[in-house]
Amino acid sequence: MNLDGNRDKYESPEVVLYYETQTELQPCEAYIFKKYVKPGLAILDMGVGAGRTTSFLSNGAQRYVGADYSRAMIDSFGIRYPHLERHQCDATEMSQFLDSEFDVVVFSFNGIDVIDSDNARLRCLSETARILKPGGVFIFSSHNAKILAAWPKLSGARVHQILWRILLSLVKSVRFTFNAFSGVQFSNGEGYIRDPVHGGMDHYVSTPETMSLQLKSVGFEIMEYVGGHFPEVKSAYLTPWYYYACRKTVGV
Ligand SMILES: C[S@@+](CC[C@H](N)C(=O)[O-])C[C@H]1O[C@@H](n2cnc3c(N)ncnc32)[C@H](O)[C@@H]1O
Known part of the structure; x- marks a missing residue:
């Protein structure tokens, strides 16, 4: 696996443009x-990208900070939200933030999975714990290691879209099953x-059980988790x- 290349992807104009076009919250995110x-509250939006989550999270916040290690992403964020505080910052080394500076840290859309090693991910979790107040909240998502098949989203789709989405899900399902039985x-x-996303990226996958152990080791407890198909339970x-x-x- 070559996770070093992930950072370069997030600097590329095509990938930045993709995130600039994303504006909606997923239902599971909106719920959480x-x-x-x-x-x-004081909120740090880590891996903010082009700011998909910004209008929701900054609205009503006492302080909102967008941060990303990609220069191109944070510049795009700055063009869209020039009035908001922003930092170019790696989630595994957040020395520009003080201990207990934030009430909430968000690392949305599986951003934590592209961190390049187990040690670096643990550093990110421990840095996140450090900059949060006691009782503070950390919200993030991570790909599921146990996926075997894709479920097509058919609500609101027209007939030709239904066929296309079913076909795409079949292709994805073959890949998921192949991945599941060819790796550990x-x-x-x-x-x-x-993952073929953005021309091919390598990333981490986990389960609530394996993620819970890592979180506990740095002083977090999981209050709740929901699947990506929320409100449907799959x-x-x-x-x-x-x-x-x-x-x-x-x-605490
Ligand atoms: C999947 S994108 C999501 C962007 C945005 N949060 C959204 O939901 O549209 C992941 C983002 O996390 C950033 N990222 C990945 N690893 C990071 C790290 N170690 N430190 C800071 N940002 C990181 C990437 O540059 C990218 O902007």
């Missing part, structure tokens, strides 16, 4: 944000896989990722 991000991630509940074998809401237990 509404439940755990209350008005009047399905049986171990974690590992690294190749089998773990059909769930593309999980959205997690965690609480910093240290110092």
